[in-house]
Amino acid sequence: MPPDAFAPPAERGAALVATDSVERDGPAAEALAKAGLPVLTGLTGLADLPAVGARLHAVPHPAGHGDGDGDGARVYGVAE
Incomplete structure (x- = not known):
């Protein structure tokens, strides 16, 4: 994945990315962190x-x- 793959969301003011992926340490997560x-x-x-x-x-x-690693959270979305 190109290092700048997630630059557009960051440039448009995204503060957080939420995904249904279960992979926390993959290439997409790495690219997001770099952005x-x-x-x-x-x-x-x-x-x-x-x-x-x-x-x-x-x-x-x-x-x-x-999952036992101590960083679990309950996350929910609310439409405004």
């Missing part, structure tokens, strides 16, 4: 949110859930 964009992976239902005007919230995942 200065944090990424949330493994999300579902993204197609149900509007392309513009949605708010994304992330809260710590309840103890005892997640």
Whole structure:
């Protein structure tokens, strides 16, 4: 993946990229990091949110859930 593959979203003011991919350390995540964009992976239902005007919230995942590496979160989107 070209190093500047995610430059356009960053240039357009994107502050975060959310994806349904389960790969957290792949080439896309690396390109996003190089573009200065944090990424949330493994999300579902993204197609149900509007392309513009949605708010994304992330809260710590309840103890005892997640993949066990301590960085789990419950993420949900709300249409404005």
